[in-house]
Amino acid sequence: MDTPIPEPPPRHTAARQWLLAAALLTVGLLPTAVVGAGLLTVCLLWGPDWAPLAPLLLFWFGITGAVARDRGPLPGRAVHPGDEPELAALVRDVADRLGFRAPLLVRIVPVVQASLGTARVSGVRTHVLFLGLPLLRTLTEAELASVVAHELAHHRHVNSRRATLLRYARSRLADRLDAPFRPLAPLAAPLLRASQPDFWQAETAADTDAARIAGTDATAAALRRTVRLHAVFEGLGEPWLSDLAERDAWPEDFYDALETALADPHVAHRAALAAADEDTIDPYAAADHPPEPVRLAALPALPGTGTYGGSPVPLRNAAEITRWCVHRLALQDGEDENDVEAVRLLDLPADELRGLDDDSPTARLFKATGHDTPEAAVTAALDTLADGTWRGLARRLEPGLRRVPRAVRAHVARTVWTAAVASALAEVLETSGWTAATRWTDTVLTSPDRRTVDLRELLAEAVTATDPTAPRALLPSTEETPA
Structure with missing residues (x-):
């Protein structure tokens, strides 16, 4: 039997960890405290005699509800x-x-x-x-x-x-920063x-x-x-x-x-x-x-x-464990497998299998660019890359980008722009003799001269370099005819 491994010394002193946990909890509870204070003030000024108890009752119900959820059945x-x-x-x-x-x-x-x-x-x-x-x-x-x-x-x-307290405090505060409105961010981030x-x-x-x-x-x-x-x-x-x-x-x-x-x-x-x-x-x-x-x-x-x-x-x-796990993922509570159709993914035609991962990005690109053909939409999208307005196109593709934290907004915008343009570009190339290189995704294609190109990766590199030359060279109107 091995000797138990000793714990390494902590990076921070115990006092500093306690202080960080207290500060994180305090910042995380600020919105609740403000709302509670406002509710209590309203109750005291305009409510009936028992009204001041309302915030305490709401707090009690919130605590007991959380405890009840924690005492639920174990997952798995x-x-x-x-x-x-x-x-x-x-x-x-x-x-x-x-x-x-x-x-x-x-x-x-x-x-x-x-x-x-x-x-x-x-x-x-x-x-x-x-x-x-x-x-x-x-x-x-x-x-x-x-x-x-x-x-x-x-x-x-x-x-x-x-x-444990520090992890809990970090988790609570991080959850609050997932909301579209993040007034706590300047205090929480440090x-x-x-x-x-x-x-x-x-x-x-x-x-x-x-x-x-x-x-x-x-x-x-x-x-x-x-x-x-x-x-x-x-x-x-x-x-x-x-x-x-x-x-x-x-x-x-x-x-x-x-x-x-x-x-x-x-x-x-x-x-x-x-x-x-x-x-x-x-x-x-x-x-x-x-x-x-x-x-x-x-x-x-x-x-x-x-x-x-x-x-x-x-x-x-x-076999039994696998079936149980698939049921937990795919079936609603109380739903029987006989009530829905069983499908074997590996037996589906490749086009249908790739279609399961299709969230209509080409249709969104049509709407965002104002064009109704894949080639015109891709050309317009590449033009925004050339003139520096591609972030605006990304916001039209995904309006929620405005609520993404500024520090990562450009990165997320690149992902949105790339996904939409890659899907439309794949449709253009498939009409020119390109074929899917894999049955799992429709944006990795093989050219007639046997080159394999991951369109998302190619477009991501183009955005990083702000140079649409490489993806433009693939378009039928500019692509060189193979010897």
């Missing part, structure tokens, strides 16, 4: 050691190597998730490890051991009351930025502990694979589920299709770019996890003390 499907002995043995082995002695339950959830929570089971405070089925199906034993080790070690690094290093240090320390158990190679591979799997789940999986739900259908091979898509190099590359974009969009330093490159660079070179296999952990009830 319970894993009993007798049903899944291999998974239970791996989790217990990692816990033993870390010296994690607390009661620990394992539950499988349908999404890309790995986290550790707490719950009271028969009056006993118990830790609950949530593992996403996509991770269990995709990661090798060594990579999964790294993920489990990270979560258990991370809990040890942020298990103090002050760290506090979030000041408290972020504590959590980044805890993440990299947990990564180091994971590398001690599973090895650096497995830890790095697990991190890369998890990040890309999450991006594919959001970028392809969620649109599939949404589109099929509108058709009263559900994808019975959802996870098979997700894994097949991730194996496509074009999808994997697009997922890596999407993950990098997500790391970039953090205007208020609200992210508790460092970007992937930072975490990878911080990993020490360690061989690992555990011995784990190079294939996924076998699940003895894999």
Whole structure:
């Protein structure tokens, strides 16, 4: 058995963490305090005798409602050691190597998730490890051991009351900054930025502990694979589920299709770019996890003390668990699978499969540019890039851009502009003999002379350089005829 890994010294003193938590909570409660004070004043001046109790009653109902929600059923499907002995043995082995002695339950959830929570089971405070089925199906034993080790070690690094309070305060304040109107931003941003290093240090320390158990190679591979799997789940999986739900259908091979898509190099590359974009969009330093490159660079070179296999952990009830997870994702509460049509994504024609991810960006480009043909709309969009008015076109495509924080508005505008123009440009090129290079997306095309071009990436580079030359060269009217 390994020696338990000691906790590293905290970056900030305990007093500073307490002060940061108090300041974050105070700023986060300002709107509630202002509204409560206003309501109390109105009640005192114009309300009946019992009116001053109204704000207190509202506060009480809010607290009891939050407690009731916290006491709801645990998410996910319970894993009993007798049903899944291999998974239970791996989790217990990692816990033993870390010296994690607390009661620990394992539950499988349908999404890309790995986290550790707490719950009271028969009056006993118990830790609950949530593992996403996509991770269990995709990661090798060594990579999964790294993920489990990270979560258990991370809990040890942020298990103090002050760290728990600081995380809670950061989360509440960050949630308030998601609203379109953000009067707290000038006060919140410096506090979030000041408290972020504590959590980044805890993440990299947990990564180091994971590398001690599973090895650096497995830890790095697990991190890369998890990040890309999450991006594919959001970028392809969620649109599939949404589109099929509108058709009263559900994808019975959802996870098979997700894994097949991730194996496509074009999808994997697009997922890596999407993950990098997500790391970039953090205007208020609200992210508790460092970007992937930072975490990878911080990993020490360690061989690992555990011995784990190079294939996924076998699940003895894999079919039953998979079906349960798909039902949780695709079916409404109380809805039976016989009430909706079962669809196999991998059996759909490629055009129909790509159409599941179509949110009509070309139609929005038509409306924003005032043109009704793809070629004219693309030409007009590229003209805005040439004359510097492309941000205005992005705002017409997505009016909500005006409410995006200024620090990341240009980045989000580029994404909006690129997505719409890429879709229309793909339609133009397909009429000129270009074909889809993959069955998963319609904006990666192969030219008649066998060149493969990711239109979104090409257009994003054009926006960055404010030079439409490269995408214009693809248009039929300017493209050179291949020899």
